[in-house]
Amino acid sequence: MGEARRIVVKVGSSSLTTAAGGLDADRVDALVDVLAKVRSGGEREIVLVSSGAIAAGLAPLGLRRRPRDLARQQAAASVGQGLLVARYTASFARYGVRVGQVLLTSDDMSRRAHHRNASRTLDKLLAMGAFPIVNENDTVATDEIRFGDNDRLAALVAHLVHADLLVLLSDVDGVYDGDPSRPGTSPIAEVRAPADLAGIEIGSAGKAGVGTGGMVTKVEAARIAAAAGIAVVLTSAVHAADALAGGDTGTYFHATGKRSADRLLWLQHASTPQGALVLDDGAVRAVVEGRKSLLPAGIAGVEGEFAAGEPVELRDGRGRAVARGLVGFDAKELPRLLGRSTRDLARELGPAYEREVVHRDDLVILHPQ
Numbered sequence: 001m002g003e004a005r006r007i008v009v010k011v012g013s014s015s016l017t018t019a020a021g022g023l024d025a026d027r028v029d030a031l032v033d034v035l036a037k038v039r040s041g042g043e044r045e046i047v048l049v050s051s052g053a054i055a056a057g058l059a060p061l062g063l064r065r066r067p068r069d070l071a072r073q074q075a076a077a078s079v080g081q082g083l084l085v086a087r088y089t090a091s092f093a094r095y096g097v098r099v100g101q102v103l104l105t106s107d108d109m110s111r112r113a114h115h116r117n118a119s120r121t122l123d124k125l126l127a128m129g130a131f132p133i134v135n136e137n138d139t140v141a142t143d144e145i146r147f148g149d150n151d152r153l154a155a156l157v158a159h160l161v162h163a164d165l166l167v168l169l170s171d172v173d174g175v176y177d178g179d180p181s182r183p184g185t186s187p188i189a190e191v192r193a194p195a196d197l198a199g200i201e202i203g204s205a206g207k208a209g210v211g212t213g214g215m216v217t218k219v220e221a222a223r224i225a226a227a228a229g230i231a232v233v234l235t236s237a238v239h240a241a242d243a244l245a246g247g248d249t250g251t252y253f254h255a256t257g258k259r260s261a262d263r264l265l266w267l268q269h270a271s272t273p274q275g276a277l278v279l280d281d282g283a284v285r286a287v288v289e290g291r292k293s294l295l296p297a298g299i300a301g302v303e304g305e306f307a308a309g310e311p312v313e314l315r316d317g318r319g320r321a322v323a324r325g326l327v328g329f330d331a332k333e334l335p336r337l338l339g340r341s342t343r344d345l346a347r348e349l350g351p352a353y354e355r356e357v358v359h360r361d362d363l364v365i366l367h368p369q
Helices: 025-039 053-061 070-093 106-110 112-127 150-160 215-227 237-244 262-269 281-289 342-349
Strands: 006-011 045-050 099-104 131-136 165-170 231-236 251-253 275-279 299-304 311-315 321-326 363-365
Touching: 006 025, 006 150, 006 237, 025 045, 025 070, 025 237, 045 070, 045 112, 045 150, 053 070, 070 099, 070 131, 099 112, 112 131, 112 150, 131 150, 150 165, 150 215, 150 262, 165 215, 165 237, 215 231, 215 251, 231 237, 262 321, 262 363, 275 281, 281 321, 281 363
Parallel strands: 006 045, 006 165, 045 131, 099 131, 165 231, 275 311
Antiparallel strands: 231 251, 275 299, 311 321, 321 363
């Protein structure tokens, strides 16, 4: 951990605000003190994924708690995001550091052009010595294009910037083998594989009640990052300095996989399927076990409305999603292609139809057989 050169740090709303809403300036300054010190030598780069926009906007708008309806959440985010970035800007200014704001939606991560633009922006901010602060664009995000929590966003950003380490900060100092408020529970120091957490009950809510995430979302984010070859530390915000120094704190998730292509990670974790293709048993085996492309002959049904290039689920006969991929045809084109060989289609409809419906390079497996 102490040798990681590029690090993504995610901090939750509960670590920056009061339970009633509104920013806690002392908490923000304490976090900035740690982050500024870590990057002061010039050898380490940090991207901060910060929650807190909606929570910061509650008190100024006279809201006593986080609203449930999307419109008021967006209004609170509109007020709170400005306050949040202003607070970070003032705090980092004590160290002569400029702040750059980057607001993302799931749509930005799932569209290739947007994805590349976000990557270039973050790289350039780091190269120019600015401190990038990323948040979900809650003001314009709808239910259909939301990440849902900034933990998952942080895991995707860590992959986007080719980070060596992801540090998830919250109000809990790690993963426990039960409810940490109950006697007899113990912290889990290391997770080497998903099986290490099998059978462990993981809580779903934080203490403060101003954010959307809980330990479940943090563990899931850690799994996403670890599977993409990025080590993860999950600890409390008060232990941020120890985590960034490589100290013995929180729960350490070892990298379990190799870095994959950017588009495959967003396809699996950030894209929203626009429809589904139902596969016969032979096609399921070919795609899942054989890692082959999906051909028209193996498709038994089409569900939803989608355009060529959009993400769709690939389902087996029982309705289980076994894979996700970028489809090569519009939904309206597919019914007349189903169950037919590409050779026959080319002969009848032309050479443009002698191709895969989903190419194996644009496909991720969700449930290996």
